[in-house]
Amino acid sequence: MAVVFKAPHALCDVPMHYCPGCTHGIAHRLVAEAIDELEIEGKTVGVSPVGCSYNNYLYFNCDMVQASHGRAPAVATGIKRCLPENIVFTYQGDGDLAAIGTAEIIHAAARGENITVIFINNTIYGMTSGQMAPTTLLGQITTTSPYGRDPKAHGYPIRVCEMLATLEGPAYIERVSLHDIKHIKKAKEAVKKAFKVQIAGKGFSLVEILSTCPTNWGLDPVESLKRIEKELIPHYPLGVFAGSDLEV
Amino acid sequence: MLHEIIIAGFGGQGILSAGRLLAYAGMLDDKEVSFLPSYGPEMRGGTANCMVVISDSAIASPVLNSCSALIVMNNPSLEKFESWLKPGGILITDSSLVRNKIKRTDIKTFELPATQYALDADNKAYSNIFLLGKLIKETGCVKVESFEKALYNILPEKKHYMIPEEMAVLKAGMDY
Amino acid sequence: MGQKLLMKGNEVIAEAAIRAGCRHYFGYPITPQTEIAHYMAKAMPKVGGVFLQAESEVSAINMVYGAASTGKRVMTSSSSPGISLKMEGISYAAGAQLPAVIVNIMRGGPGLGGIQPSQSDYFQATKGGGHGDYHMVVLAPSSVQELYELTVEAFNIADRYRILTMILGDGVLGQMMEVVNFRDEEKIETYDKSWATCGHNNEREHNIITSIHIDPVILEQWNNDLQKKYRLIYEKEQRYELYNCENADIILVAYGSVARICKGVIKEAKEQGINIGLVRPITLWPFPVDAFEKVIDIPSAFLTVEMSAGQMVEDVRLTVNGKKPVYFTGRMGGMIPTVNDIMSKIYEIKNELKI
Numbered sequence: 221m222a223v224v225f226k227a228p229h230a231l232c233d234v235p236m237h238y239c240p241g242c243t244h245g246i247a248h249r250l251v252a253e254a255i256d257e258l259e260i261e262g263k264t265v266g267v268s269p270v271g272c273s274y275n276n277y278l279y280f281n282c283d284m285v286q287a288s289h290g291r292a293p294a295v296a297t298g299i300k301r302c303l304p305e306n307i308v309f310t311y312q313g314d315g316d317l318a319a320i321g322t323a324e325i326i327h328a329a330a331r332g333e334n335i336t337v338i339f340i341n342n343t344i345y346g347m348t349s350g351q352m353a354p355t356t357l358l359g360q361i362t363t364t365s366p367y368g369r370d371p372k373a374h375g376y377p378i379r380v381c382e383m384l385a386t387l388e389g390p391a392y393i394e395r396v397s398l399h400d401i402k403h404i405k406k407a408k409e410a411v412k413k414a415f416k417v418q419i420a421g422k423g424f425s426l427v428e429i430l431s432t433c434p435t436n437w438g439l440d441p442v443e444s445l446k447r448i449e450k451e452l453i454p455h456y457p458l459g460v461f462a463g464s465d466l467e468v
Numbered sequence: 469m470l471h472e473i474i475i476a477g478f479g480g481q482g483i484l485s486a487g488r489l490l491a492y493a494g495m496l497d498d499k500e501v502s503f504l505p506s507y508g509p510e511m512r513g514g515t516a517n518c519m520v521v522i523s524d525s526a527i528a529s530p531v532l533n534s535c536s537a538l539i540v541m542n543n544p545s546l547e548k549f550e551s552w553l554k555p556g557g558i559l560i561t562d563s564s565l566v567r568n569k570i571k572r573t574d575i576k577t578f579e580l581p582a583t584q585y586a587l588d589a590d591n592k593a594y595s596n597i598f599l600l601g602k603l604i605k606e607t608g609c610v611k612v613e614s615f616e617k618a619l620y621n622i623l624p625e626k627k628h629y630m631i632p633e634e635m636a637v638l639k640a641g642m643d644y
Numbered sequence: 645m646g647q648k649l650l651m652k653g654n655e656v657i658a659e660a661a662i663r664a665g666c667r668h669y670f671g672y673p674i675t676p677q678t679e680i681a682h683y684m685a686k687a688m689p690k691v692g693g694v695f696l697q698a699e700s701e702v703s704a705i706n707m708v709y710g711a712a713s714t715g716k717r718v719m720t721s722s723s724s725p726g727i728s729l730k731m732e733g734i735s736y737a738a739g740a741q742l743p744a745v746i747v748n749i750m751r752g753g754p755g756l757g758g759i760q761p762s763q764s765d766y767f768q769a770t771k772g773g774g775h776g777d778y779h780m781v782v783l784a785p786s787s788v789q790e791l792y793e794l795t796v797e798a799f800n801i802a803d804r805y806r807i808l809t810m811i812l813g814d815g816v817l818g819q820m821m822e823v824v825n826f827r828d829e830e831k832i833e834t835y836d837k838s839w840a841t842c843g844h845n846n847e848r849e850h851n852i853i854t855s856i857h858i859d860p861v862i863l864e865q866w867n868n869d870l871q872k873k874y875r876l877i878y879e880k881e882q883r884y885e886l887y888n889c890e891n892a893d894i895i896l897v898a899y900g901s902v903a904r905i906c907k908g909v910i911k912e913a914k915e916q917g918i919n920i921g922l923v924r925p926i927t928l929w930p931f932p933v934d935a936f937e938k939v940i941d942i943p944s945a946f947l948t949v950e951m952s953a954g955q956m957v958e959d960v961r962l963t964v965n966g967k968k969p970v971y972f973t974g975r976m977g978g979m980i981p982t983v984n985d986i987m988s989k990i991y992e993i994k995n996e997l998k999i
Contacts, residue, residue, distance in 0.1 A: 232850075263843040267710070268854075277852045283841035285713045286854035288736045291706035294698065298710025298718070299841070301694045302668055306843045324706070327699035488650075488821065495650050495823050503650070503821035507676055508759045528907035530820050533982040 228252035230261045230281045237275070241434035241441025243398040244272060244340065248279055250404070251311070251338055254412040255282065258419065264307040265299050267292040271313035272346040290321025293328035296335045307418055309336040315345045318354040318378050325384070332389035332423035336414045339380060342431040343452065350436030354378045357455055362436070377455065381428050385461035391423035392463035395456060397430040399448035403458075416468040425463075430456060469524055471609040472532050475596075476517035476549055477541025477562070482596035485622075486539070487518035490600065492618035493610035494522035502530035515544055522609050537607050539599050541582070543568045560602050562595060578602050580644050585637075594637045601641020612638070647826040653788050654818040657721065657747055657811065658683035660795035663830045666717040666745070667693035670707035672700055672726060675759045676815040677749035680721045701726040705733030705746075712742040713853045715840030717799050721747035723815075724765050725756055727773075734808060735774030739855030741870070743802035745795070746780070747811045749818040752978035760978025761815030763900060766955035769812050770929040777867055779874050780808040781881060782928040784899040788822035794926070796830060803835040805877055812928060814951065816901035816980070877930055884932035885924040886939060892921030893999055894990055895943040897960050899925050902949050902981060909986045920990065931959045940967055944999045949986055950974040969997070 227233065230252035238244045255261050264282035268274055270289035277284030287295040292310035300308040317325050317339050328335065344362055345351040352362040352369060355377050359368040369377075381395045392414060396407035407429055414425035430452045432444035439447060473490065477483050484505045491503035504519040519532045537558040540546045542565050553559055555574045564583035580602055582595035604610060615638065619631045651659070658680045661669070669684040681697065688695040698704035704720050711718040722730060727748045737744060748769065752762040767773075769782045781801050783794045791813065798809040841851045857863040885903075888910050889895055898906045903924040913920040923939060923946075925932045945968055948957040957972040964970050973989040975981045993999075 261844075262846040265714075265841050265843060274856060275854075275858075277854060281850050283844055283851045284853070285710060285841050286740070286852070286856055287706065287709070288732055291702065291709075291733070294703040294706035295710035295713075297696070297703075298668070298670065298707035298712070299714055300710075301696060301707070302711045302714040302716045302718075303842055323699050324703055327703065491821060492650050495648070501650065501821075501823060504816065505819055505821075507815070507819050527822075527904075528911055529901075529904040529983070530822070531816060531901065531905055531980050533984060 228256045230255035232279055232281050234278060236279060238272065239435045241432060241444055242272075243431040246398050246404060247338065247340060247429050247431065248276060250408045250411045251309070252280065253408060254415050257412065258415055260307045260415065260419070263305070264309070265303065267296045267299070267308070267310040269310065269312040269316040271316045273311055273313065273340070274347065276311055290316050290319070291324055292316065293321065293324040293333070293335070293337065297328055297331070297333050300333060300335050304334075307336070307415065309338060309415070311338045312340070313346070314339070314341045314343065314353045314355040318380050325380075326387070329384045329424050329426070330387050330389045332391065334418055334421060334423050336418045337424075337426040338411065339426055339428040340431045341380070341428050341456065342433040343377070344433050344436050346433050346436055355380075357451060379456060381426070381461040384426060389424050390426065390462045392417045392425040392466055393461040395428040395430065395458050395461065397448055397453060397458055398432070399430070399445045413468060417463065417466065420468045422463075422466065422468065428456070471520075471522040471537060471607055472535045473520040473522070473537045473539075473603070473609065474517060474532060474535045474549055474552065475520070475539045476515065476545035479516040481516070481541050482593060483516045483541065484518050486596040486600055487520045489615065489618050489622060490520045490522070490610060492622055493614040496614040496617050497611055499523060500525065500527050502527050504530045515542070517545065517549070537603060537609070539603060540566055541595070541599070542566060546570070558603070558606050560599050560606070562599060576606070578606065580641065582641075585640070589637065594634070597634050597637045598641040598644075601638040602644060604638070605642040646828060649824055649826065650821050651788060651824050652679055652819065652821050653791050653813065654679035654749065655683045656788050656791045656824050657795050658687065659826070660792045661719050661745065661799070662687055662691060662693070663826065664717065664796040664799040665830075665832045666719050666799060667691065668711045668716055668718040669694070670696050670698050670704040670711070670718070670720050672698050672704050672722065674723045674726045676751060676761070676818050677721050677723050677747065679818070680747065701729035702733065705730040705737070708744050709733055709737050709740070709742060712737065712744040713740075713840065714842045715837035717803070719745040719747065721749070723749050723751050724753050724762070727765060727768065731768070731774040734780070735776050735778060736855045738774070738778035738780065738808055739776060740853050741806040742808070742853065743806050745798045745802055745809050745811065747813070750812065750814045752976065758978040759815065761901065761951060761980060762976070762978055763814055763902065763951040764953070764955065764976065765812070766928065766950070766952060769810055770931070770959070778870065779929055780810045781805070781877060781930070782810045782812050784812050784926055784928050785817065786900050786903045786924065788817070788820065788824050791817060792824050792826065800833045801881065803833065805873055806839075807873070807877070812900070814901055815978075881927060882930050882932040882934050883926035884935040885922070885926060886935060887922040887924060888919075889921035889923070889939045889942055892919050892943050894945050894947055894993060895921040895923055895939055896947050896949055896986070897923045897925070897956070898949040899928060899956065902951055905981060905983060906949055906986065908983050909990070912983050912987060913990065918990065918994075925956070928956070931963065933963045936963045940964065943968065944997050945969045945971060945993055947971045947973065947989060947993060949981055951980065952976060
C-alpha cells in the first residue's frame with residue numbers, strides 16, 4: 221500500500237494545545253514539511269516566541285530555544301553567529317514581532333541576518349485573550365479596543381512586509397494566507413523557499429502568514445477563514461515584497 | 469621610593485599620553501605602576517588629568533588625594549591641584565600658559581615656557597615631553613633609557629623616526 | 645614566563661575573555677566600558693570570533709541568550725543603565741540555566757546618572773535585579789591583574805554550574821592602567837554541554853532551552869533544583885582576601901577599587917599608630933561569610949566603605965549578626981571616598997567606642 225499522507229517527522233507526535241479552527245497547526249505543519257523535504261531537521265534550531273505558540277518547542281522535533289517576548293530575532297542571531305552552518309528559524313506572532321519586538325526584527329532584517337522568520341499575523345493578541353495588536357484592522361473590536369480600533373486613539377495597523385522591504389538587508393519577504401487549500405499550497409512553497417534562501421546563504425528571509433483566531437475574533441472556524449479573504453487580504457495584500465527574482 | 473604624580477591641563481595637550489609614557493617607563497624599570505586617566509566629556513577640549521603612581525612596593529590605591537609631584541599646563545589645573553601637593557613636593561608649570569600666581573611656598577617650583585618652546589621647535593606636541601624632562605630630572609621617577617624604550621614601545625612604527633628628536637626635547641627640559 | 649603588559653582594565657577584560665576561549669561578544673556602547681567593545685571589534689575577527697554591535701542592550705543580552713544556548717563561551721558588557729536594560733534577559737538566562745559572562749563597569753545612578761565610578765549596583769547584581777528567585781555569581785576584581793584572572797575564572801564558573809557570572813567593576817578599574825602578567829597558555833576547563841541546542845544531527849532527542857514552566861508543580865521543582873545549585877556554589881565558591889587583620893582595632897570591609905583605597909588607609913593609619921585590617925570580598929555573591937567567621941573576634945568594630953549609600957553593608961550586618969558594631973561610610977554619584985574621609989570616620993568610631 222502506498223503512503224500518500226503522513227505526519228512530518230519534524231513534528232513531534234504530541235497533541236497540540238491550539239483552539240479549534242486556529243491555523244497555527246497548519247503553519248506548524250508547513251514548517252515541519254519544509255524541514256523534512258530539505259532534510260535539515262538534524263541541523264535546525266528553532267526559536268519559540270511569547271504568545272500562543274510559546275511552547276511550540278514541544279511540537280518541533282529539532283532543537284528549540286524559547287525566547288523572551290519579541291526577542292526571538294536577537295536570540296536567533298546569537299545562535300546563527302555561533303552555528304553559521306546550521307539552520308535557524310524564529311516563529312513569532314504579530315504582538316511579539318510587530319509590537320514589543322519591533323527593534324529586534326528591523327535590525328535582524330537590516331543586518332541581513334541569515335535566518336528565517338515565520339511571522340503569524342492574525343491581527344490580535346491570542347494568548348492574553350484578544351487584545352489589540354499592532355496589526356489589528358481599523359474598526360476591529362478587541363478587548364482593548366472595545367469600540368473598534370479608532371485611528372485617532374490607536375493609530376494605524378502596521379504592514380510588516382512592506383516596512384521591512386524598504387531595507388536592503390532582507391533577501392526574501394513574502395506574505396501568504398492559509399484561508400483555503402490553494403493558498404496553503406502557496407504558503408508551503410513560500411516557507412520552503414525561505415529556508416532554501418537561508419541554506420543558500422542569501423540572508424534574511426521572512427514569510428508573513430495571514431492566520432485566524434476564531435476564539436478571539438468571536439467567529440466560527442469557517443467564518444474566520446472567510447474573514448482572512450474578505451478583510452485581511454485587502455489590507456495585507458499577498459505577494460513577494462523582496463527577492464521576487466531570487467532563484468534558490 | 470613612592471612617586472605619586474598628577475599631570476593636568478587641557479584635553480589635547482598630551483596629558484594622558486604623558487602619564488601613560490611615565491607609567492610604561494616605570495614598568496620597564498621593574499617598578500609597580502598605575503595610571504588612572506580622567507575620562508568622559510572633559511577629554512574633549514575641557515580639562516584633563518591623570519594620576520600616575522610609581523613605587524618599589526605594591527600600590528595601595530591608584531586614586532590619589534595628594535601627590536608628590538605635579539605638572540600643570542593651564543590655570544584651572546593649578547587652581548584645582550596646587551593644594552594637593554605634599555610639603556616639599558615638586559610643582560612644574562608650563563609658564564607659557566599658567567600665569568596665575570603660585571601660592572605655595574613649602575614646595576619646589578619649576579616654571580618652564582613649554583608651549584613657547586614647542587612653538588619655536590615648530591611642533592606643538594613637544595610641550596608635554598619638555599615638562600616630563602624636568603619631572604624626570606627632579607624626581608628620578610623613571611630612567612631616561614626606560615623613557616626612550618617606552619616611546620619605542622608605545623608609538624606606532626611609522627612615528628619612530630621622531631623619537632630621537634623627542635629625546636632631545638626631553639633632555640632640553642631636563643637641562644632647562 | 646608569561647607576558648607582562650601595561651594595559652587598561654577594560655582592554656584586559658576583553659583580552660582575558662578571548663584567552664578564556666570566548667569567541668562571541670555582543671554589546672552596545674556606553675561609557676565607561678566602551679573600550680571592551682573597541683578591543684573585541686579589533687581582536688575577534690583575528691581569532692575567527694564574532695563581535696556584534698547590537699541595536700540595544702536588550703538585543704545584546706538576548707543574542708547572548710541564543711549564543712549561550714549553543715554551548716559556546718559568550719560575553720556581553722555594559723555599564724549601570726545598560727545593565728538595567730539587560731535585566732530581563734538576565735532573568736531568562738538564569739531561568740534557562742545558561743552559562744555566560746556579563747560585565748558591569750558601574751557608574752553613578754540612579755537613572756542616567758553620571759559616568760564617573762560607582763558601586764551602587766551591588767543590590768541589583770547580588771539580590772536579583774531581574775524577576776524571580778535567581779542568583780548570578782558576582783566577582784569583584786580590585787586590580788587590573790585580577791580583572792584578567794577573574795574574567796578567565798568567570799567563564800570556568802559559568803560552565804561549571806551552568807550559571808551567569810558577572811564581573812562587577814567600576815569606572816576606576818575599567819579606565820586605569822596597570823601591569824598585567826598574562827600566562828603563556830590558558831587552562832580552559834571543559835564541561836559537559838550535552839544540553840546545548842546546536843542541532844541534534846539525528847543522533848539524539850531534541851534539546852530544549854526554556855525558562856517557562858506553566859505547571860506550578862514543575863516550576864517549583866525547577867526552582868528547587870536552582871536553589872540546590874546555589875547552595876552548592878555558596879559552599880564552594882566563596883572568595884575573599886584578609887589583609888592586615890591580625891590585631892586590628894577596626895576591620896574595614898570593601899571591594900573593588902574602594903578596597904585599594906582602604907589599603908592606602910591602612911598604611912596611613914599605621915603611621916598614626918592605629919591598626920586597621922581589611923576584609924575584601926572577591927565574590928559578592930556568594931557573600932564570603934567564611935571570611936567573617938575567621939576574624940569576628942579580632943576587631944572592636946567593622947567599617948564598610950562603598951561608593952554607594954550603603955548596600956553591601958547590609959550583608960556585612962547580616963553576617964556579623966550583632967556580634968560587633970558595623971559602621972558605614974561612603975560617597976555617591978561618582979565621587980570617590982578619600983583616605984581622609986575614611987580616616988575621619990575611623991577616628992569617629994574610636995571616640996564613640998573609646999578604643
